[in-house]
Amino acid sequence: MTVGETRAEGPDAGSAAAADPALDRRRFLGVAATACAGAAAALVAAPATGFLLTPLLRDDETAEWVDLGPVRDLAGPVPRSVRFQVTVRDAYRVRQQTRMAWVVRVGDEVQAYRPECTHLGCAYAWSDAASRFECPCHGGMFTADGTVIAGPPRRPLDRFPHEVRDGRLHIQVGSRRTT
């Protein structure tokens, strides 16, 4: 019952002399089978790859100006965490989110920092005792003007673009990091 590696038993294998054409036919069919399967797989793989790579192809960055309030109340020499509401378009949902910024006055300049450590994104906090920002994760430390004092962070704190209009502090909230 086993046929195994028999060579040539196509429907027209009766002619014994046709050993070579039969072998060709066998080889051709083998290539055809593989090619068909490969083509079908490629047909599926192409759009599937595009589908998977969508996050690379889509620009989902947002930027929105938010009014934080009177700059006089917000910005002092000691950094304050300021919470604000922002409407976020999150893929197919739109919703209100509460976010936060560290606001401080350094000399004449008002600064608003993103509340994520520039090392790996942990939340950091102002230490009144040590007068510096401290990140609990890996010991990153920053001065009030955002400069790195110690730890693994390689760049100063990220700042929100900001403007003072009519005495009120506006910051640009977006997914893009701007320093």
Added chain:
Amino acid sequence: MTATSAGGGSRAGLIGRLLGGIAEDIGPLAAPVRLLRAKPIPAGIGWPHVLGSLLLALLGLQAVTGVLLELYYCPSTDAAHDSVRYIESSVTFGRLIRGAHHVGATGVVAVLALHLVRTFVWGAYKKPRRVLWITGCLLLLTVLAFGYTGYLLPWDMRAYFGTRVGTSIPAQIPLVGPAIGRLLVGGSEVSQITLSRFHAAHVAILPLVLAALAAAHLGTLLALGITPPGSRVGETAPAVRTFYPFQAAKDGAAILLGVGVVLALGLRGAPLGPPADPTDPFYVPRPEWYFLWLQQLLRLVGPDQQALAAALVPPVLLAILFGLPLLDRSPERHPAKRRVVVVLGGAALAAIGWLTVDGWRSASAEEAAMERRREAASRRASEPPAEPDAAIMERGRALFDGLRCARCHPEGDREEGEDLAPLDGVPSLRAEGSKVRQVWLVDFLQDPHRIYYAPEAEPGTWPTVRMPDFDLSGPEARALTAFLDTRVEPPRVPPRYDAAGSTPERRQRGEEAFRQYLCIQCHRVRDEGGQVGPDMSDAGRRLEPDFMMAMMENPYRINPMSRMRRTIPQGPDAEAIMQAIADYLAAQAGPR
């Protein structure tokens, strides 16, 4: 042979040796592939036998597109529809992938059906492949379950209403039906839990079941081999060639064609209707095409036997399907030698085909009718009520006769004896003009619904026969209303409601009286009240206040069959109490 040759000695580098070692290690795992490649196949195997491989490939395609969709889909009633729209509009190739999943589902069912027909015609379900037939039937059920659960996931109108009907049908089954319905839906109605359950079934449970069944099916096939066409049970046929490359090439071509067609049709995307809205009264649910025949069959049985049919028809059909190898026990496989079985099978197939076409046609006709009614409804709101001139009256009378309204609504006078026995609880139309308001009747005639909403109320207290929908147009409904509105009975329903005396205080007194005199025991107003009598939540829109007062005065005089009793005591205050209650009820305009 592939495994060992790869690492052969020609390239003696470290990598070569390493790969060779790995190839040797995994060599045994490739045994099934080698077995399949070298599988001997008998004569007569050809194009009809590509269906199994094609089915496997299409199922693989469904798995790929399904997993991809799962990257973005959200199974929440709040977000599901939005996430599907997001896939269609914002994800690269999202439209194509969803379209391919949709078309692929149809492709799987179609190819599976052809595969089953081929198996049937060739008699391939006979010994020793009866297990193969059983796993195949189980695969069929699994695929249908995929369709049934996947249908709900987009959470659009089609999905929502389709599933509402699809889960109500098994719920009709006597005794166990309600429990089945609750289990399917995960509660009392199609809701978030339903969506979660259907989603879990569709992406986690069913794929596992399918994989296990497919493995069993293919493993058995590999062990037993393909049925030699035309052979008798017990006969062996000489193998004429190997699976690879002869049948493999045909399989490959079929797969390429099948996948290509699915992707090409998928370019058009898949339908996505408006988000599920349970309040739309004009939506006609339509199941997926491969369930249409079953729905149409249940429909042909008629409403009275439907519960029984829902309980009996599917199990009987399944029993016949699964039991086929036991029913057809002759050793012959060739269709010409199994004429009775083949003819019966063909007849069943033709019946399913006819039911599908018929179901498709009636669903389309209903959709068209509903669309007309939807348009009429949107026009109705802006149109002033028609003047009952003579021509309209004549038209209304003609409709009344033509539609044979009097067949069900008793016309004869009770005192004189009746020539037409009233069906249980169907109201008389003799005083319809005194009873109901025109504005309501025009609506009702175009979209008849039960006045007694509560299905759990005591039987016999409401019409067991629902008024048929005569599919009236707006002008027709207005003409019939104009005619019915002339049927008044001033002696029995005298004008006495004092509309000018209506004040918020009187309505307030009316609400208190409605409780005090126990009206609320039987009549519902919004969320409160009994369900013996008709719902009064929309009494102001539906009923003439004069009629309500006449019923309060003497129910027997209006309708001797009514179970209503006078509860307001005779006396000097009676008139004021009834005026107040009528005033209260006349202010009830919801929920319709």
